Amino acid sequence: MTTSEFPKGTILGYPRIGRRRELKRAVEAFWAGSIDAAELEERAAELRAATRERLAGLGLGRADSAIPESFSFYDQVLDAAVAVGAVPARFARLVGDDGTVDLAGYFTIARGEGDDAPLEMTKWFDSNYHYLVPELAPDTAFSAHADRLVAEFEEAKAAGFLTRPVLVGPVTFLALAKAADGAPEGFRPLDRLADLVPVYAELLARLAAAGALWVQLDEPALVSESLDVSRERVIEAIGAAYDALGAGSDRPSIFVAAPYGGLDDALPALAATPVEAIGFDLVKGSVPASLDPATAESLAGKTLVAGVVDGHNIWRGDLAAAFDRVEALANLSGSVAVSSSTSLFHVPHDVADETRLDGRLAGWLAFADQKVAQVATLATGLVEGRSAIEPELAAATASLADRALAPGVRVPGVRERLEGLRGTDFSRDDYAARVAAQESLALPELPTTTIGSFPQTADIRRARARLVKGELTEAEYTAAMREEIERVIRLQEDLGLDVLVHGEPERNDMVQYFAELLDGFAVTEHGWVQSYGSRCTRPSILWGDVSRPEPMTVSWSTYAQSLTPKPVKGMLTGPVTILAWSFVRDDQPLGDTARQVALALRDEIADLEASGIRIIQVDEPALRELLPLKLADQRDYLDWSVGSFRLATAAAAAATQVHTHLCYSEFGVVIDAIRNLDADVTSIEAARSRMEVVDDVAASGFDHGIGPGVYDIHSPRVPSVDEVWQLLERAAAEIPASRLWVNPDCGLKTRGYEETVASLEHIIEATRAVRAGVPAAV
């Protein structure tokens, strides 16, 4: 094994979707058949080349392994699955004779095909990124497929760069995987560690042979106490995996990165292995204050990589305090480096692209490129001493001071309202009284509804783009959206749905839409961040005290309601989700910020009620996402998150039916919190996991209305009537018909009309069969 020094400054990863979403466009063009695989590869190579040049320009070394190879066409966990040959049996046809999967096959695993469901998708730690869940069986045959990793490394080498390949580490890969259908009871993917590690060793050997000096293995599982597998098993696995990988002689030096929190009790086990460098997230976590002598001795022989530049938020932050943290690590080892705390793929590319952002606010921000420059500054400080970077540290401190005192950051009226809150502001009438009051809605048994959005067609998006460019007037845009709402209402009436929605055509995004209308937020023009696959969001910036200058949804909802005698749900995004999917101020507790948002929503609900809306849905799909990874932090989180939802909804009259909706996560662990939201009806993703959540719901004593999803909206697949009927029967076996609702897993905005209409028809037909107590006609 060749040894080389770790670079003084690096980042754990960089946005890969492209500064103007070039990868999204290329990938979607490939899916649409308008470009072929060769052209897609070419465009991806151009993006990677531009990224390397950019990073070098910002101060990362060209030839010292400082630049990570963190590109992915879709998802880094899927990349790891393909690299170790973990392709589910139903996709065996996609594997070529040489054991590799081509680009088309790779996307098929991600998106499904015909009756072959894609890999499940779920939240990546406490972020709004979603990864694909590998499926493993006791007999999954692992094999190493390093060609793509090697090709990307060599592509960089040919351009004059010595880069650092990045892979999801073996422990995290197994900890995030699920047992394939049909695996024996009690089988855990982590049982396969001993079979997987030699395959990782082979991948490392191939990279070493190509000339890689360092490889980065991402092991965020080491910081989480909220995995399906026990902490003890994860810690045990670290020792086994990295002792074995470290023993290899033909390998690059190994850098294990542990983003999203502190390593805490996992540190001794990792430190005891022969890995050469350990990356600490010193934004969310810390290095334990007292280390046992063996751990201290082991760390002294490694490079300690101080993740002090926040990769998960966009504030310029306190650079001097960050440098203090870097210097503190130097007490533990003679070899210290600086990095981002996480990959930078959680933040947009460049503040300089935001020409419409208020200049003062822009000065408080650091997107990916600014963060790379911060890393480079701190690395210079490490090499040349603090005095060499004093001007940069002072400028960041001055910017923080400016932010603290700027108008809008602390608004007395908003703060007084918060201070005046009492316990009673968080509770509604008794549930039984509400049920009685809501009988006037006259809903049938097993009411059918959808989650809110209908397909966001190209026409809708084009109209909004034209409004932004000034090519449509506000009145023309409103007229176009109203036309769309009317179409959606008529469609739902024709289908025979019971509770209708307006379809959310006017919303660019379920969070950004509200951020644009609330004070205290700013929105970006180009601040796209990957959420999953080719889907991106532009998280808004919650920088000041939040208030609602005027009603946000009332005119759309009342217009929709005016078109039909059936109830139309008012549709709001809840406080936790608004926080989770924005970049949130870091200068006060999240709970305080959430309560400010809640009060704005409370006013909106009052206005909706006053305009005759009788059912109001407050979506909280991110409730599980923000659950802290550390058990000790969860109680406090659940208190403020549930509290803010209740604050938003508690003033609703007993006769107003409050719904909530949750998706994109597994909710078993927060089922009590969901019950405490005290919504009258909760729709929850369930179809994709074949109604697994119904057991948790039943076991928890959940006694309000519940709609476990019967249609997986993540894929274009149309569920058959029989399939929906079976899911409904399964739900009805555990949940009394008086409380059971029928709905899809989530909104329909990413779907096309053809499959949406067919799926909804099947849902209605299956519901009618269940109501009538007869099997569905196939």
Ligand SMILES: CN1c2c(nc(N)[nH]c2=O)NC[C@@H]1CNc1ccc(C(=O)N[C@@H](CCC(=O)N[C@@H](CCC(=O)N[C@@H](CCC(=O)O)C(=O)O)C(=O)O)C(=O)O)cc1
């Ligand atoms: C429900 N989910 C959401 C999450 N996070 C959010 N912030 N929002 C969510 O809805 N997290 C969990 C889940 C899954 N995640 C996502 C994330 C993103 C999408 C999605 O569909 N994204 C769209 C972009 C949506 C949007 O902002 N649309 C804007 C801009 C549209 C656009 O690209 N316009 C073009 C011009 C169009 C034209 O001229 O034809 C342009 O600007 O170039 C809008 O509608 O105005 C995506 O495509 O990635 C879904 C689930």
Ligand SMILES: N[C@@H](CCS)C(=O)O
């Ligand atoms: N009401 C939203 C919820 C998505 S989680 C929608 O239907 O798209």
Ligand SMILES: [Zn+2]
């Ligand atoms: Zn949803």
